[in-house]
Amino acid sequence: MSRLEYITPEGYRLDGRKATEIRRLQCKFGIFSRADGSAYLEQGNTKVIVAVYGPREVQFKKAPSKHDRGTVSVEFSQATFSTTERKKKSKGDRRGNENSLFLKQTFESIVITSLFPRSQIDIYVQVLQSDGSVTSACVNAITLALLDAGVPMHDMAVACSSGILNSTPVLDLNHIEGTAEGPELTVVIFPHSTRVISLQMDSRVPLHVFENITRLASEGAKKIYQILQQEVRTYQQLLISSGKPS
Amino acid sequence: MYFPIISPSERNYLEQGVAKGVRVDGRGRLDYRHFTLETGLIVQTNGSARIRLGTTDILVGIKAELGKMDENTNEGKILCNVECCPSASSEFEGRGAEYLNAELARALERAFAVSTLLEKKKLVIENSEYCWTLYIDALVLDSGGNLFDALSIATRAAVFDTRIPKVKIHHGEKGDIEIDIEDDPSQFLQLDVSSMPLLVTLTHINGYEIVDATIDEEQCMLGRITVAVNKNGELCSILKGGVGGLPVKSIDQMMMASIPIGLEIIKKMDEILRQEKKSQLPKVGFFSS
Numbered sequence: 299m300s301r302l303e304y305i306t307p308e309g310y311r312l313d314g315r316k317a318t319e320i321r322r323l324q325c326k327f328g329i330f331s332r333a334d335g336s337a338y339l340e341q342g343n344t345k346v347i348v349a350v351y352g353p354r355e356v357q358f359k360k361a362p363s364k365h366d367r368g369t370v371s372v373e374f375s376q377a378t379f380s381t382t383e384r385k386k387k388s389k390g391d392r393r394g395n396e397n398s399l400f401l402k403q404t405f406e407s408i409v410i411t412s413l414f415p416r417s418q419i420d421i422y423v424q425v426l427q428s429d430g431s432v433t434s435a436c437v438n439a440i441t442l443a444l445l446d447a448g449v450p451m452h453d454m455a456v457a458c459s460s461g462i463l464n465s466t467p468v469l470d471l472n473h474i475e476g477t478a479e480g481p482e483l484t485v486v487i488f489p490h491s492t493r494v495i496s497l498q499m500d501s502r503v504p505l506h507v508f509e510n511i512t513r514l515a516s517e518g519a520k521k522i523y524q525i526l527q528q529e530v531r532t533y534q535q536l537l538i539s540s541g542k543p544s
Numbered sequence: 545m546y547f548p549i550i551s552p553s554e555r556n557y558l559e560q561g562v563a564k565g566v567r568v569d570g571r572g573r574l575d576y577r578h579f580t581l582e583t584g585l586i587v588q589t590n591g592s593a594r595i596r597l598g599t600t601d602i603l604v605g606i607k608a609e610l611g612k613m614d615e616n617t618n619e620g621k622i623l624c625n626v627e628c629c630p631s632a633s634s635e636f637e638g639r640g641a642e643y644l645n646a647e648l649a650r651a652l653e654r655a656f657a658v659s660t661l662l663e664k665k666k667l668v669i670e671n672s673e674y675c676w677t678l679y680i681d682a683l684v685l686d687s688g689g690n691l692f693d694a695l696s697i698a699t700r701a702a703v704f705d706t707r708i709p710k711v712k713i714h715h716g717e718k719g720d721i722e723i724d725i726e727d728d729p730s731q732f733l734q735l736d737v738s739s740m741p742l743l744v745t746l747t748h749i750n751g752y753e754i755v756d757a758t759i760d761e762e763q764c765m766l767g768r769i770t771v772a773v774n775k776n777g778e779l780c781s782i783l784k785g786g787v788g789g790l791p792v793k794s795i796d797q798m799m800m801a802s803i804p805i806g807l808e809i810i811k812k813m814d815e816i817l818r819q820e821k822k823s824q825l826p827k828v829g830f831f832s833s
Contacts (some may be wrong), residue, residue, distance in 0.1 A: 330686045331599040332548075343587065347685065349631035357634075373637050376682045379605030380588045388627060422630035422637065424683070426603065427586055439704060503671045 304463035304478055311463070311475060313342075316422070320458070320470040320518055323525050325439070327533045333422075335447020335504035339439035342472060346436055346442040352419035366410035369418040374398040374436070376425040381471075401436060404486050404496040408441075410450040419449055430472035431459040433484045433498065438522060445530060447512045453488040455495055456526065458518035460485070460511045462503075467511055469518040483508075483514040489523040492516055551762045558764050559750040567761070572753045573667065574605070574805060581697065581816050583705035590678075591706025595698040598758060599688030600696055604702040605681050610711070610723075613668065613675045620667025620675035620823065622660055624652040632687040651692055652680070652699060654781045655741055655772035663735045666782055672713040674721075676704070689759040692770045696743035697813055703740065704817050707732040741774035741781075741814070744806045746798040753798045755805055769798045773806025 315321070321342030330336040333349035340346075343435055361371065374397040375389040379500040390396075401423065409419060421438050421443070437457035444451060461471050462480040476482050481501030487494055497512070550558075561567055564578040571577070579597040587591040589605040594708040601813040606818075613620070628641035635641070680702065682695055710733055712725035747757040754761065757768070767786035772780055777801065784790070 305719055330601075331688065332633060332686065336631060345586075347622075347631065349629075351634045375629070377603075377605065377683055378625070379586060379592070379607050380677070382588055384607045384609060384679055384681075420630075420634060420637065424629050424631065424685070426683075427588060521655075 302474075302478070304475060305466050305468070307465070309408075309466075311468065313472060315470075317463075317466050317468045318514065318518070320521055321472070323438075324524065325529050327442060331445075333447075335443045335445070335449070336417065337442035339435055339442060341435045341438070341470070342432060343427055344432055344472075345425070345427040346432070346439040347424050347426060348436070348439040349422045349424075350419065350440075350443045350447040350449065351412040351422075352449065353417040353449070354419045354420075356408045356416065356458055363416040363418070366415050368409070368414040368416070370402055370406045370409055370411065370421065371418060372398045372401040372421045372423065372440075374401060374423045374425075376428060376432075380425050380534055384482040397433060397436070400433065400496065400498060401440065404437060405440060406442075407446065407495055408451050408453070408455045410452060413450050419444075428473065430474070430476040431452050431470055431484070433457065433469075434459045434486075437486050437496075438526065442526065442530070448535075453490055454523065454526070454530075455486050456489055456519045456523045457484060457486040457496075457528065458515045458522055459483060460515035460518060462507065462511065467514050469514060481507075481511065483511050483515055485512060485519060487519045488514050489520050492520075547740070548759060548763070550600045550760055554760070555764050558761060562749045562752050562754060563762075567754065569758065571756075573752060574801065576756045576767075576805070576809065577712075579694070579697070581701050581813065581820075583701050583817070583820055588739050589661050590708055590779045591704070593698045593701035593705055595701070597688070597690060597697075598694050599686055599696045600690060601686035602691070602698045603683045603685060603696040604695075605683075606702050606706045607679045608706070608708045609674045609679065610669075610674055611677050613673050618668060619661070620662035621677040622656065622664060622667075622680065624649045624654065624656070626684065627682070628684040628687070641690045648682075648684075648691060648695060650765045651743065651770060651781075651783055652682075652695060653773070654783070655696060655743055658780060659739045659741055660735075660775060665673070666733065666735065669711055672715075674713055676708055678703075688817060689757060689762050690745060690756050692743045693756065693809075696741070696772070696789050699807065700740050701813065701817060702743060703735055704737045706735060707733065709733070710766070723791075741772040741778075742806055742809055743758075743770050743772050744802040744809070745770045745785075746802055748786075748788075748794060748798070753794065754799060755801070769795060769802070771799055771802045771806070773803055773810075775807065775810050777803050777807055779803070 324340040335350040434457035483499040486496040591606040630637040712724040714722040766788035770783040772781040
């Protein structure tokens, strides 16, 4: 098996980035007319859209309403043309269900559910193009959509992925780097208190390496937070100046 | 269903407006909304297009895959698939949009079935039993009414944008296959969309027909006719929707009215696609416009 050089000796990755450089982030708010809140996020070539409905009455009997807090439900779906090889099933497959569950558990601790008992928030995630770090892009996009919908949250949750390539710790892996032999860790944090809300990794690493990449991912998430916060402020100014009810 | 709730007074206002020839947004009965069309947005597809008609937002991606030809045919395959996302309406979550998806996909396939016969022959790899299968996947991201028409425009634009690599297949000694892909990125196979039709939907409200109904207008309709019109002004397929019964004379009128509208939209669309091809601007940011 040929060993691809993921980082050149000069420190450049396959797409020209340095080891701890994150990809370009672009986002847009309020893109759908019928959802209560929506957002589009682009992290490099990974493109995600999220629509949020709620708080509203609990729709299905299979998830009974809780008397003292609200529920959060997430549906994760990937467009069949989002990956290099066409996906036959966009939702309902095991990977999709696993992602849905991860996102649901993450956001149930982020959203202040005690403020809307017996109600639910529905989050629908659609991945339009998938080029690595899909879970982190989804978390960031969901945070923005929840902000657009005006859902109360403890803090703005941000996520970032990190890993090791050719013995160098790297941030924000793309698809090729994610499928390489090294570990891939996704971390969701609250940027102000640097508390880890969720963490996901499927590889085997020694403990000191794990601490290293976790810390790196938290730093990366903070960088993402700086950018997203700026975007939110700009949108806020736009709404105020145009006098539009949000 | 997935329609918004509309009150009796709103319904009355809408119907009376249509009778007088002035719709709620100020359009005449046979006026189309302004639409924006972009192609080449998703890099991992062979072709893609996005249309925004009012608040209707549809993204189409086309992927080409190599496979064995069906027996006794000498042509490739074109398969359509439509998925309505929950971002368009919360009723579309899970399997809620199953029937709507099937209806839309079938309407598209039926419209394109005859017109793409010649193009399917282009999809065959010469001197082999292999052919390209084009998977047309449409995502309805937001709905503001008139899904059939918007879908057909976006699909036609995506097929126009599709580039398939040129491929040669050799049979090795032991029956294995060798595939040679053309190295030059400027050499690719493109399909001709000039014979592809567009769907035009005419909705019957209160005795009058309107084109390009918004979602509120669709709530007030008695029935609708969706017609596929090609650039020669020929009708390629007809589909009746809605629960009410339409008088035969009204159906005749609707079909005749759809032809000049279809021709105009085809002309407009071809102009947009020609401009896009000429400008070759790099697409930065999906929702940049």
